[in-house]
Amino acid sequence: MRQVGTRLCITACTTAEGASCPTCGTSSRRVHDRYGRRLADLAVGGRAVTIALTVRRLRCDAAHCPRRTFAEQVEGLTFRYGRRSQLQQTVLEAIGCHLSNGRLPLPVPPRQAFPDVKDLARQRTWDRSLSSSHTGR
Numbered sequence: 001m002r003q004v005g006t007r008l009c010i011t012a013c014t015t016a017e018g019a020s021c022p023t024c025g026t027s028s029r030r031v032h033d034r035y036g037r038r039l040a041d042l043a044v045g046g047r048a049v050t051i052a053l054t055v056r057r058l059r060c061d062a063a064h065c066p067r068r069t070f071a072e073q074v075e076g077l078t079f080r081y082g083r084r085s086q087l088q089q090t091v092l093e094a095i096g097c098h099l100s101n102g103r104l105p106l107p108v109p110p111r112q113a114f115p116d117v118k119d120l121a122r123q124r125t126w127d128r129s130l131s132s133s134h135t136g137r
């Protein structure tokens with residue numbers, strides 16, 4: 001982990017022996033190439049966190065599978081084409097749902113990961129209700 005300006009950057013790589021093809025489920029260990037991904041994660045101590053993750057692109061050797069290669073995903077951290085960690089995505093979706101007209105209940109995120117999410121959402125809701133009552137809308 002290193003500090004880059006006001007941001008914390010965590011450098012990591014995968015260590016799993018292989019991964020399953022998302023199309024056919026066949027397990028593969030044949031590495032096609034490696035590449036870097038940058039994921040925004042939840043802030044720590046008020047500082048933005050970036051995960052610089054090296055992942056592998058693996059070959060799918062199943063004869064019946066139309067997919068030739070696939071990128072490995074890290075369970076609980078990455079998802080296809082995602083530029084955020086799964087946890088940050090979950091928190092942002094929850095805030096978005098709560099702030100929308102649906103007023104869906106907020107799931108409780110891990111307190112140590114992002115302790116202010118419910119308070120932030122409540123504060124924004126409170127601010128909106130104050131401004132709408134003030135403007136009569």
Ligand SMILES: [Zn+2]
Binds near residue numbers: 021066
């Ligand atoms: Zn496959």
